[in-house]
Amino acid sequence: MGIIIRIMNDKPKITLSEVALAADVSPITVSRALRNPAKVSAEARARIERAIHELGYVPNPAARALASGRTDVIGVIIPSVSNNVFADVMRGIYEGLEGSSLGVQLGTTRYSPLTEEQLIRVFLSQRPAGLIVAGHDQSPAARALLGAAVCPVVQIMEVGPPPIDLSVGLSHFHGARAGVEHLLAQGYRAPAFLGAQMDPRSQRRLAGFRDGLAAAGLGGDPVVTTPEPSSVSLGCRLLADLLARRPQTDAVLCNNDDLAIGVLFEAQRRNIRVGPQLGICGFNDHEMMSAAEPALTSVATDRLSMGRQAVHMVRDRLTGAGAPRGHALDLGFRLMPRASTAREG
Amino acid sequence: MGIIIRIMNDKPKITLSEVALAADVSPITVSRALRNPAKVSAEARARIERAIHELGYVPNPAARALASGRTDVIGVIIPSVSNNVFADVMRGIYEGLEGSSLGVQLGTTRYSPLTEEQLIRVFLSQRPAGLIVAGHDQSPAARALLGAAVCPVVQIMEVGPPPIDLSVGLSHFHGARAGVEHLLAQGYRAPAFLGAQMDPRSQRRLAGFRDGLAAAGLGGDPVVTTPEPSSVSLGCRLLADLLARRPQTDAVLCNNDDLAIGVLFEAQRRNIRVGPQLGICGFNDHEMMSAAEPALTSVATDRLSMGRQAVHMVRDRLTGAGAPRGHALDLGFRLMPRASTAREG
């Protein structure tokens, strides 16, 4: 069996030394031509490039990593891939990678701090080019690990306390507060909050909602949440719950757009006039919000740039020109008022 | 600078030999205990495990890869991460990975066959544990590379010609054909097709639509497509286009659910009664289709299992129990008739 495998593996696997031989230089020069072309004379470089092309040489990243003690991989640690928000962020991350030779290694914590800590430990042990982690609620041990990391560490999703190293995100608290303030400004008197998958970001949005209510002197705690993952049909159900419990509700701030769409459908089903009778405000401003009928108000966030910027923070550090430790980029949010929160219409 | 880095890197980086020392065995035995515990006596294994735990040893995958000529990484090659369908598939892939020590390396072709070929070449050169590629329209050179690969290769998304090695997917042609047949069976006389981002799968869905029309003796070519990426708002626009060009249209088969939702909203905006006046059928059956008002008919596909199954095909091969070369798994599809294609309602 060893023999069979050996034979099958015997396709022309070109090594650096073979390229060196063909280009009539030493292996180390080829290595340099690849890593740091400026340190190699133009003639040598030309010969090397030709040899690489002719032989179809592809570098072996494992050997590179072993010899140099570094990898060209950015570790990304998020709670879950089944969350639309993180899907958008991942998209941004992959976009940010374009034009670099970097790769990403993805780990999911499933909302467990212990798993997160283990992932951080494992990722760091592989000396990644950088680490991107979601949120800033890491366990003390995890924070210590990240603080001692020799690579750039970017905390994404939120702005808040000073970052361990770098961060890019937005204030979910203020985003939600802007949403509820908008509802109140539009004249709604009894707004409620609908939330699913109550991760730390959602919790802070809820806090922003409560803060906005309190600031307006409104009492009660008109909140319906569930730990279930968010979905459109869940939005339908949550609205049903809410109206059963608190019929006087005249507006809802949804933890995200999926729920808002669900609320819209459920309202249509019940012949509730969205806008005049029931205000709806989502969160994130997914593309479909503006296409809906009526168009749905939402708090726009830029998940795509979040991912992109995080990667670029790492890339900039790699080229030496990066932002200093402690730099936090606030991407902000933008309230997009639409027909779903217009009381006359 | 070398010194500084050296110092910073000097956190207790435990190697296999140190574990071996602590467990009073040779390094090779530790290696075996990790890779193939059955080959190590229970006592030795216990000591080794304790040492690993106490020292906090984390294996170095680069060294492992270099020494063994294999990696624990599955390469995944898809056209784009910005496509909802692939997002679902990726989710399935990550789910399929759970409980294994496998990782994934993702590459995107941006629908370029040349890029795809290069990616395949680069990925294969790293001796991945397996390769998952989207579709079966690879260039001849790419097919040759895949055919000669020493690792399992899974083509996902579609069933069709015999796979290079393994495949899991469904027939987009027949799925779309089932959709149009349903529309015709419901009594719609002038169905049209709306498509965006016309990748090979979309093309085959369109072919299925045309085939279904032809089989019913219906002529014309009521098709509106665009190469733009799909979105809800695009669905709105495409319906507007379609109605302008072909006012007699009484039903639409949408290339995917986003478009169908857009069509629904646009119809609502124009006070067209969805179902009686205009039938709508989507593709994929995203969760929101059943929550919509009216609920939307769709051709259900299981993107999640597709990803999961693909990974498991690789994993099974790794344990020796895998399906033989040529095995193709047809996940099928399921028409989900709902209110949006009920002519009386």
Place this chain on the structure above:
DNA sequence: TTGACGAATGACAGCGCTGTCATTCATGCT
């Protein structure tokens, strides 16, 4: 002219692990 200097290149060793083959030792059979 001479020495100093920097650019270009090379020799060497080793990163941490595993494949291969060799060795040891207890077991069961004739």
Place this chain on the structure above:
DNA sequence: AGCATGAATGACAGCGCTGTCATTCGTCAA
């Protein structure tokens, strides 16, 4: 008792590349 057998373990070398330091050579100021 003697031998083959297989389980458990170990020695050795090397995977492909890069960090470090050394060497060569041409250039320029004194």
